[in-house]
Amino acid sequence: MTPHPAPGATAWLRQEEHSLFAFATASAVPDGFGWLDTRGAVVDDRPTETWITARMTHVFSLADLRGEPRAGRLADHGVRALASGLLHDADHGGWHDAVPGDAGSEGRDQRARKGAYPHAFVVLAAASATVAGRPGARELLTRALGVIEEHFWDEDAGALLESWDPAWTTTEDYRGANSNMHAVEAFLAAADATGDHRWTRRALRIAERLxxxxxxxxxxxxxxxxxxxxxxxxxxNRDEPDHPFRPYGSTTGHLMEWSRLLVHLAVALEQAGEPVPPWLEIDARALYDHAAERGWGTDGNDGFPYTLDWADTPVVRERMHWVAAEATLAAWALDRRFGEDARAGHYDRWWRYAARHHVDTEHGGWHHELDPEGRPAGGVWSGKPDTYHAYQAVLLPQGTLAPSVAGGLLPTTTPGGNL
Structure with a gap:
C-alpha cells in the first residue's frame, strides 16, 4: 500500500491544489466572485466585493498557469468583472469596495469609500492574469496602476493613502500597514508582468518604512x-480587537507575510540588477523568528492566536487559516533563500497543523477560523470567503522563488526548493 504523502510534501500539495481549485469554482457570480459558505455555496445576502473578486481572479489566473481545466474561463470572467462590471466606477474611475447598493461586510453601503486594500488586489489580479496571457488583462493592469499612481501613491511618504470617497475628493484620516503590505505584493507582481521596476522600488520604499x-x-x-x-x-480598535481588517495589537500572521515578501523583494531587486539592501534579509529573518517564538502556542494550545498585545499576551485567541498558510510560506521562502534547516522543521510543523485542523476533508476548502482548541469557529470570519491564502500556500513550494507567485510558475522556471 502506498503511504499517504505527508502534509507539505509535493504530492500532497498537488492533491490539495486540485481540491482547492475545485472548491473555488462555485464562487462565480454575475458581478464577479462571491463569498462562499462552509459548504462552498455563495452566500446570497452578502455583496459582491472587489477584494474577493480580485483575489479569486488572481487564483484562477494561477490555476490557468498550472493547466487546470476551466481556470482560464474563470480568470477571464474576473478580468471582465473588474474591467467593465458594476464594481468598476465608470464615472470617476477606480473600484467601489462592493457593488453599489449592496450592504457591505460592515453593514453599510460600500459606495462610501474606495480603499487601497481592494485596489492593491485589482493590481495583483491583473498582473497575474497578464502573466497567464488572459485577454484584457494587460489593459486592466495599466488602468489599475494608473489609479494607484493618481490617487493612492504618496511619493513623499513612500507609501499608500488608505481610502477615498467615490469622487476622489476626500481621503481618510488614517494610514494602514495592511493595505500597504498587500501593495508590496501587488507592486512586485506588476513589475514582474510589465518589466517596469519603478514598482519594485516603490515596494522597497513601503517595506523600508514599515x-x-x-x-x-x-x-x-x-x-x-x-x-x-x-x-x-x-x-x-482596542474596543474592537477582533476586527477582520484592522485588529488591535500585533498580528503574527502579518509578520510572517512580511517576512516572505521581503525575500521576494530581494529576489526582485536582484533580477532588476539593483542593489539589495542588507537589511532586507536581516529583517526577514528577525520578523520570522520573533513571530514564531512569540506567536506559536503562546496560550498553551497549538496554532497562532490571531492577535497579541504589546506585551505578547494573546488578545484574540482564535486561529485563522491565513496565518497558518503564511507561516508555511515564510518558512519555505526563508529556507529556499538561505537553506536553514531550523525553518524547514517549522515548515513541517505548520503544515501538519494546517492539514489536521484547517483543511476540510468533508466539504472542501479550508476552515477560515478555529477556536483555540482547533475546532471550526466563525466569530471573525464566517464561511470560507476565498481561497487566496490557501491556494498560494500549496502552490509556491511547487515552483521557484520569484518576485511574484505567477512568475514562479512560468514554464521556463524549474521547480525547486529545499523542502
Whole structure:
C-alpha cells in the first residue's frame, strides 16, 4: 500500500491544489466572485466585493498557469468583472469596495469609500492574469496602476493613502500597514508582468518604512494603524480587537507575510540588477523568528492566536487559516533563500497543523477560523470567503522563488526548493 504523502510534501500539495481549485469554482457570480459558505455555496445576502473578486481572479489566473481545466474561463470572467462590471466606477474611475447598493461586510453601503486594500488586489489580479496571457488583462493592469499612481501613491511618504470617497475628493484620516503590505505584493507582481521596476522600488520604499522603520523600532512587533503623518496608533480598535481588517495589537500572521515578501523583494531587486539592501534579509529573518517564538502556542494550545498585545499576551485567541498558510510560506521562502534547516522543521510543523485542523476533508476548502482548541469557529470570519491564502500556500513550494507567485510558475522556471 502506498503511504499517504505527508502534509507539505509535493504530492500532497498537488492533491490539495486540485481540491482547492475545485472548491473555488462555485464562487462565480454575475458581478464577479462571491463569498462562499462552509459548504462552498455563495452566500446570497452578502455583496459582491472587489477584494474577493480580485483575489479569486488572481487564483484562477494561477490555476490557468498550472493547466487546470476551466481556470482560464474563470480568470477571464474576473478580468471582465473588474474591467467593465458594476464594481468598476465608470464615472470617476477606480473600484467601489462592493457593488453599489449592496450592504457591505460592515453593514453599510460600500459606495462610501474606495480603499487601497481592494485596489492593491485589482493590481495583483491583473498582473497575474497578464502573466497567464488572459485577454484584457494587460489593459486592466495599466488602468489599475494608473489609479494607484493618481490617487493612492504618496511619493513623499513612500507609501499608500488608505481610502477615498467615490469622487476622489476626500481621503481618510488614517494610514494602514495592511493595505500597504498587500501593495508590496501587488507592486512586485506588476513589475514582474510589465518589466517596469519603478514598482519594485516603490515596494522597497513601503517595506523600508514599515518594517525597517516601524517594526524594527518596536522590537519586531508591527503597529498597523497610523495617523496621516505616520505616527503609530497602538490603541487603535482596542474596543474592537477582533476586527477582520484592522485588529488591535500585533498580528503574527502579518509578520510572517512580511517576512516572505521581503525575500521576494530581494529576489526582485536582484533580477532588476539593483542593489539589495542588507537589511532586507536581516529583517526577514528577525520578523520570522520573533513571530514564531512569540506567536506559536503562546496560550498553551497549538496554532497562532490571531492577535497579541504589546506585551505578547494573546488578545484574540482564535486561529485563522491565513496565518497558518503564511507561516508555511515564510518558512519555505526563508529556507529556499538561505537553506536553514531550523525553518524547514517549522515548515513541517505548520503544515501538519494546517492539514489536521484547517483543511476540510468533508466539504472542501479550508476552515477560515478555529477556536483555540482547533475546532471550526466563525466569530471573525464566517464561511470560507476565498481561497487566496490557501491556494498560494500549496502552490509556491511547487515552483521557484520569484518576485511574484505567477512568475514562479512560468514554464521556463524549474521547480525547486529545499523542502
Amino acid at each position: 518594517v525597517h522603520g516601524v517594526a524594527r523600532e518596536h522590537g519586531w512587533r508591527l503597529p498597523e494603524h497610523f495617523t496621516p503623518d505616520w505616527q503609530p496608533l497602538p490603541d487603535y
